[in-house]
Structures are given as C-alpha cells and as structure tokens.
Amino acid sequence: MQKILSILLENEAGSLSRIIGLFSQRAFNIESLTVAATEDKSLSRITIATTGDHRVVEQIIKQVNKLVDVLKITELTDISHIERELMFVKLNAKTPDAREEIVRTMEIFRGQIVDSTNQLYTVQLTGKKEKLNAFIRSIKRQSDIIEIVRSGCVAIARGERALVP
Amino acid sequence: MAQELFSGAEMVVKALKDLHVKYIFGYPGGSVLDIYDALFQQNDIEHILVRHEQAATHMADGYSRSTDKVGVVLVTSGPGATNCVTGIATAYMDSIPMVVLSGQVATHLIGDDAFQETDILGCSRPIVKHSYSCRSATDIPSMIAKAFHLAQSGRPGPVVVDLPKDKLNPDEKYPYHMPSEIKLRSYNPTIKGHSRQIKKAAHAILSARRPVLYVGGGAIIAGASELLGQLAEKLNAPVTTTLMGIGAISGSDDRCLGMLGMHGTLEANKTMAHADVIVALGARFDDRVTNNTSKFCPGATIIHVDIDPSSISKNIHADIPVVGSVEVVTQQLLEAFEKEESSLDAEAIAGWWKQINQWRAQACLNYQKNDKVIKPQQVIESVYQETKGEAFVTTDVGQHQMFAAMYYKFKRARQWINSGGLGTMGFGLPAAMGVRLAHPDSDVVCVTGDGSIQMNIQELSTCLQYNLPIKIILLNNGNLGMVKQWQDIIYEGRYASSYMESLPDFAKLAEAYGHVGINVSDPTKLDDAVAEAFALKDRLVLLNVQVEEHEHVYPMQIRAGAIDDMWLSKGVKA
Numbered sequence: 001m002q003k004i005l006s007i008l009l010e011n012e013a014g015s016l017s018r019i020i021g022l023f024s025q026r027a028f029n030i031e032s033l034t035v036a037a038t039e040d041k042s043l044s045r046i047t048i049a050t051t052g053d054h055r056v057v058e059q060i061i062k063q064v065n066k067l068v069d070v071l072k073i074t075e076l077t078d079i080s081h082i083e084r085e086l087m088f089v090k091l092n093a094k095t096p097d098a099r100e101e102i103v104r105t106m107e108i109f110r111g112q113i114v115d116s117t118n119q120l121y122t123v124q125l126t127g128k129k130e131k132l133n134a135f136i137r138s139i140k141r142q143s144d145i146i147e148i149v150r151s152g153c154v155a156i157a158r159g160e161r162a163l164v165p
Numbered sequence: 166m167a168q169e170l171f172s173g174a175e176m177v178v179k180a181l182k183d184l185h186v187k188y189i190f191g192y193p194g195g196s197v198l199d200i201y202d203a204l205f206q207q208n209d210i211e212h213i214l215v216r217h218e219q220a221a222t223h224m225a226d227g228y229s230r231s232t233d234k235v236g237v238v239l240v241t242s243g244p245g246a247t248n249c250v251t252g253i254a255t256a257y258m259d260s261i262p263m264v265v266l267s268g269q270v271a272t273h274l275i276g277d278d279a280f281q282e283t284d285i286l287g288c289s290r291p292i293v294k295h296s297y298s299c300r301s302a303t304d305i306p307s308m309i310a311k312a313f314h315l316a317q318s319g320r321p322g323p324v325v326v327d328l329p330k331d332k333l334n335p336d337e338k339y340p341y342h343m344p345s346e347i348k349l350r351s352y353n354p355t356i357k358g359h360s361r362q363i364k365k366a367a368h369a370i371l372s373a374r375r376p377v378l379y380v381g382g383g384a385i386i387a388g389a390s391e392l393l394g395q396l397a398e399k400l401n402a403p404v405t406t407t408l409m410g411i412g413a414i415s416g417s418d419d420r421c422l423g424m425l426g427m428h429g430t431l432e433a434n435k436t437m438a439h440a441d442v443i444v445a446l447g448a449r450f451d452d453r454v455t456n457n458t459s460k461f462c463p464g465a466t467i468i469h470v471d472i473d474p475s476s477i478s479k480n481i482h483a484d485i486p487v488v489g490s491v492e493v494v495t496q497q498l499l500e501a502f503e504k505e506e507s508s509l510d511a512e513a514i515a516g517w518w519k520q521i522n523q524w525r526a527q528a529c530l531n532y533q534k535n536d537k538v539i540k541p542q543q544v545i546e547s548v549y550q551e552t553k554g555e556a557f558v559t560t561d562v563g564q565h566q567m568f569a570a571m572y573y574k575f576k577r578a579r580q581w582i583n584s585g586g587l588g589t590m591g592f593g594l595p596a597a598m599g600v601r602l603a604h605p606d607s608d609v610v611c612v613t614g615d616g617s618i619q620m621n622i623q624e625l626s627t628c629l630q631y632n633l634p635i636k637i638i639l640l641n642n643g644n645l646g647m648v649k650q651w652q653d654i655i656y657e658g659r660y661a662s663s664y665m666e667s668l669p670d671f672a673k674l675a676e677a678y679g680h681v682g683i684n685v686s687d688p689t690k691l692d693d694a695v696a697e698a699f700a701l702k703d704r705l706v707l708l709n710v711q712v713e714e715h716e717h718v719y720p721m722q723i724r725a726g727a728i729d730d731m732w733l734s735k736g737v738k739a
C-alpha cells in the first residue's frame with residue numbers, strides 16, 4: 001500500500017543524497033520524491049511516496065529519523081491530509097475532432113491548456129494520483145500521448161497539525 | 166593585544182588538541198601536507214605513521230574500543246581516503262567512535278577529476294554516522310568539534326570530515342573559535358527510558374519464571390557492566406552475551422553462560438530458546454544470533470533496550486521496546502523493581518537454574534586433545550593461563566576468532582576486541598597496536614590466522630618504529646579455516662580456494678621486520694613457547710603455532726534452524 005512521508009531536514013550539501021542513499025541501501029521503495037527549500041532557507045521539506053507493510057514503513061521512519069540532518073518525519077497516510085500532484089501531458093491534437101475531445105475530457109478533470117501549437121496541446125492537471133491516472137486512461141482512448149511529466153506528490157496534514165522545527 | 170591567527174591546517178591541529186587528542190593515525194600525501202607541517206611543529210599530539218591507511222583506521226578503532234575515546238585518522242585525498250573505507254565500515258558496524266580527517270583537492274578543482282580526487286563523502290555515505298565537508302577555514306574548529314560530538318554520543322560511529330586543500334592554506338590566517346558547547350537542532354539521542362516502558366518492562370521481568378539477559382555491545386559502549394552485574398544478581402538471572410558483548414560480565418561469573426548464537430554455547434542457546442522473558446540489552450538480534458528468525462524463541466516476551474530506535478523491532482518484534490542507554494535504563498529498571506508490588510518467584514527461578522545447569526553439564530566446549538598435534542582451543546587456553554585472563558585480546562576473523570571468543574574467559578569490558586559486525590580480516594594486528602598505545606603497560610595479544618595476518622602484515626614495520634611489543638598468536642592451520650569448515654559442512658569438502666599453498670615462514674618474516682619469531686608444533690612444548698613469548702616483555706613476538714588443520718569450531722548452529730538447533734561436534738546434534 002502507498003504511504004506518504006513528510007520530512008523536514010537541514011538544507012545542507014549532501015542531505016538529500018543521504019535520504020536517497022538510505023532508501024536504496026536498505027532496499028526501500030521510492031514511488032515519488034519531491035524536495036524544495038522551505039521559507040526558512042536553512043531547511044528543506046521532502047515528500048516521499050513509498051510502499052511497504054507496517055513493519056517496513058516503521059523501519060523507514062526510524063532509519064530516516066536516525067540521519068543526523070533530519071529534524072522530523074511523519075507519516076501522513078493514516079491521518080487526515082491533503083495530497084496533490086502536478087502533471088503536464090503533451091497530446092497530439094491534429095484534427096479538430098481530437099482537439100474537441102481533449103478539451104472536453106480536460107474540462108471534466110478540471111485541467112488547463114497551458115501550451116498549444118498547430119499539432120499539439122499541453123494540458124496541466126493537478127490532483128491526487130488516482131485522478132491523474134484516470135485522466136491518462138481516458139485521454140489515451142481519444143488521442144496520442146506524446147509526453148507526460150509528473151511532479152510526484154506533495155502533501156500536508158489537515159487542521160492544526162504542522163511539520164515545523 | 167592582537168588576536169592570534171591560525172591557518173586552516175593549524176586550526177585542525179589546535180582543534181584536536183583542544184579536544185584532548187593524544188594520537189592520530191595516518192599517512193601523508195599532497196592534500197594534507199599543510200596539516201602534517203602543522204603537526205610537525207608541535208609536541209602535544211603524536212602522529213603514528215602506518216604502512217597502509219586501512220591499518221590507520223583499525224588502529225584508531227582498537228585505540229577507541231579499549232578506551233572509549235574517539236579514534237582519529239588523518240589521510241590524504243583519493244587513494245588515501247578510499248583505503249580507509251573498510252576500516253570506516255568496520256567501525257560503523259560495531260558502533261565505534263572515530264573521526265576520519267581526509268584531505269581533498271582544492272575547492273576550485275572539485276568535480277574536475279583532478280589528480281587524487283575522489284568523492285569520499287559519497288563513497289563513505291552508507292557507512293558513516295555523518296560527514297562534513299569544509300567550506301571555510303573558520304568553520305574547521307566547530308566542524309571537528311561537531312564530528313567528535315556525533316562520533317561519541319548516542320549510538321557512536323565514524324564521522325568523516327573532508328578538508329579541501331585550499332582551506333588549509335598556511336598563508337591565510339583567521340581567528341580561531343572553538344564553541345564551548347555543541348548543539349544540533351536535528352540530533353537529540355534519547356538516553357533515558359520512557360517511564361511507562363520502564364514500568365511495563367519491570368513488571369514483565371518480575372513476573373518471569375525463566376528470564377534471561379541477552380547482552381550486546383551496547384552494554385559495553387554504555388559502560389553498564391557494574392549495573393548489569395547488579396541486575397543479574399537482583400534477578401538471579403542467567404546472562405548470555407553476543408560476540409560484541411563479551412566482557413560486559415565476567416566470563417567466570419556463575420551467571421554467565423558465555424556467548425550465544427552461531428557458535429554460542431549449548432547452554433546459552435538452549436536458555437534463550439526456553440526463556441519466557443528475554444531482556445535484550447544493547448543487542449540487535451543479528452542473524453548470527455537468531456538463526457532462522459521465524460523460529461526464534463516463539464514463546465518469549467521480548468524486552469528490547471537500545472539507544473538506537475531503529476535497532477528495535479528491526480529483525481525481531483519487541484513486545485516491550487525501551488529506547489535509551491543500557492546503563493541508564495538498567496539503573497531505571499533497578500529503581501522500578503523497588504516500586505513493583507509483585508516479586509520474583511524464587512522457586513521458579515531455582516527450577517530454571519536446575520534446567521540450565523543440566524545443559525551446562527554437557528560441557529559443550531570440551532574437545533579432544535591429541536599428543537601429536539596442537540589443538541587451536543588449547544592455544545587459547547594456554548594464553549589465558551599465561552596472561553591470567555588479564556590481557557587485551559584482539560583477533561582477526563575466522564576460526565581463531567571464535568576459539569578466542571569461546572576459550573579465553575574475559576573479565577572486563579573492552580578487553581575483547583574484534584570486528585563483530587563486518588567481520589574484517591586484517592583487523593587484528595593494527596587494532597592490537599592501537600590498544601597497546603592506549604595501554605602501554607598491559608599485555609596485548611593478537612590472535613590471528615595464516616590468512617588474516619597477511620591482510621595487514623606490513624604493520625609489523627610500524628610496530629618496530631613505535632616500539633609496540635604485542636604478542637601475535639598465529640593459529641596456523643595452513644588454510645582459510647572458517648571457509649574450509651563451511652566447505653566441509655555445506656560443499657562436501659570441495660576446497661575451492663580455501664587452501665593457501667605457499668605460505669611464508671612467518672617466524673622468519675617477523676624477524677625480517679626486526680621482531681622475534683617463534684615456531685611451535687609439539688603439544689608438549691606449547692606452554693613453554695607461550696611463556697617464552699610473554700617473557701620477552703619489550704619485544705614483539707610472533708608465535709607461529711602449527712595447529713590441527715581439520716579442526717572445526719563447535720558448537721555450531723544448524724543453518725535455517727531455531728536458535729538452539731546445533732551441531733555439538735561432527736555429525737552430533739544437540
């Protein structure tokens with residue numbers, strides 16, 4: 001089952017490589033990983049989507065916590081949280097029919113066209129992984145997908161909870 | 166008065182001085198020559214020039230294991246640094262505090278594949294507790310202080326500090342600032358056990374009818390021996406130690422069942438298998454202990470005390486986890502017993518001992534002597550007698566290591582020094598040298614094999630230079646004994662590359678390095694030869710003992726079985 005982990009760590013040279021190295025060294029999965037500095041430039045925030053049973057995830061959390069650079073880690077999966085992923089899809093839109101189909105589907109999924117040429121549409125979509133997957137499934141039937149890029153998920157807890165130093 | 170200014174190189178040396186470092190183990194090269202020059206101009210710190218950087222790490226490691234101080238290594242960039250990798254990994258696996266200062270090419274060259282450039286931080290990342298790269302000379306004192314703090318606090322481990330050459334420049338001088346206290350917002354090891362967990366653990370322990378204390382290296386690191394003794398006495402509980410925990414309780418203590426695990430005693434493994442409450446103190450349920458985890462002590466309640474939360478429930482689920490230092494938690498447990506209403510069932514415990522003593526009576530460590538050929542076990546017993554159980558003993562890895570662990574009864578913590586986690590051949594000799602530097606008045610013995618000794622034999626030269634009269638007890642069986650043992654048991658005696666034809670004349674080799682070499686192969690002359698070696702107080706002696714070549718280490722766990730599924734001798738199951 002997919003689990004989402006949020007990590008707050010020192011924004012130091014090498015700290016990201018320690019996280020990634022840990023996952024490969026201990027044979028933990030990374031489904032997606034996003035990282036960026038926080039408002040406080042000395043800290044970075046990472047969201048990792050991983051898979052594993054309860055025992056594996058417990059080990060991941062403990063091992064990540066053990067890294068000297070890591071201030072905090074929490075698992076968001078089991079608490080109320082919001083997660084989003086951003087995706088761009090470049091689609092073949094050669095015929096007027098195809099264009100119409102794309103626009104219709106895109107509207108259902110609340111996407112936006114962010115670039116277009118005579119031949120192509122680039123659609124931007126945000127949402128949970130499942131929604132993005134569903135969009136890909138339906139658009140595949142109507143037009144050729146040229147390219148897809150996904151950001152991996154970012155997530156935050158609902159309500160009062162906050163991952164701060 | 167004008168403030169005194171220091172170059173980066175001088176700061177390195179001053180910082181080490183301020184951190185009370187006495188010895189640095191190292192080897193020079195281009196990127197660290199400024200540090201060597203600064204070392205040359207002072208007398209507080211002695212630099213020990215090794216013959217191979219790997220040996221520097223093991224020496225620093227042995228120095229640390231025998232004292233609890235941080236071992237310090239200084240090497241040049243590129244090959245100097247990569248030669249340290251095995252030693253860093255060895256220290257990491259056994260949680261030994263070590264700081265490795267590695268030179269690096271100048272900052273503007275990093276990434277250019279410059280001469281002797283290696284990304285040593287990348288190479289060592291999975292085998293260090295942490296690492297630092299120096300960005301500015303003025304950071305050097307605080308960076309080294311942080312490295313020391315991390316190396317020795319919490320669960321100790323090695324820390325690498327990478328020092329680019331331009332940050333060491335003797336022509337650029339700055340004020341020196343050493344912080345009085347180290348605080349890291351992201352690092353706060355838990356030392357004291359949570360009171361609720363302590364209460365639960367105390368209750369479970371007092372309700373036990375068949376308790377056992379399973380003690381690992383964490384007890385030695387924490388300095389918990391005395392409290393551990395009190396705990397064992399209070400509970401009248403049997404104690405078994407891991408390979409790394411040997412010495413945490415005296416091997417001659419009545420309650421000590423010896424080592425458990427793959428080559429553990431019958432009584433230790435049986436006691437574990439039949440216990441109703443297992444109290445793991447600074448041990449990590451390593452695969453060399455548990456054997457098949459799915460068959461591991463199914464009936465027992467497991468209380469796991471460890472300073473590293475990630476050790477708990479990693480291999481075996483802990484019913485009552487307690488995060489904290491073994492020493493502090495043991496103290497807390499002793500206090501908690503006073504508050505508990507229940508008390509031990511002394512009768513049940515007496516029955517438990519009766520059972521344990523029956524296992525003990527099988528005397529699993531007995532072995533057949535032979536009047537033609539020396540048995541390796543016999544050599545360890547002879548060394549034990551000669552040194553009255555007081556020597557520091559280091560080993561390499563193989564059968565000789567197990568024989569030393571099983572047949573030398575260690576009295577105290579830090580007396581037994583071996584590479585338990587990584588199992589590094591080549592560890593023994595340099596480790597013994599580090600021990601001897603720290604304990605110049607003690608007997609220091611390196612028990613080794615004909616394979617292992619050749620992995621760092623060049624250090625005999627260092628021993629001469631610094632007058633380190635250690636005793637090398639070479640159990641020469643003419644082959645890679647432990648490999649051969651597995652080939653006998655698992656591969657029907659097909660000795661693929663476990664036989665070492667063309668061994669050197671080890672005694673002569675020792676002499677060539679300026680030391681004393683003694684040969685012995687006659688069992689009746691063994692004790693005299695050992696006595697002769699130890700009588701030469703001021704000389705390094707290599708005692709080359711020709712031992713039985715087909716001996717196996719027993720007892721031995723049967724692969725994939727339960728903890729107490731064991732061979733007691735060839736073809737004889739427990």
Ligand SMILES: Cc1ncc(C[n+]2csc(CCOP(=O)(O)OP(=O)(O)O)c2C)c(N)n1
Nearest residue numbers: 563564565588590614615616617645646647
């Ligand atoms: C650096 C390294 N390489 C390989 C091994 C695998 N290994 C474990 S024991 C052993 C044989 C050791 O032979 P020797 O030193 O002669 O000791 P003996 O077992 O004969 O006492 C080997 C090759 C190891 N532990 N370390």
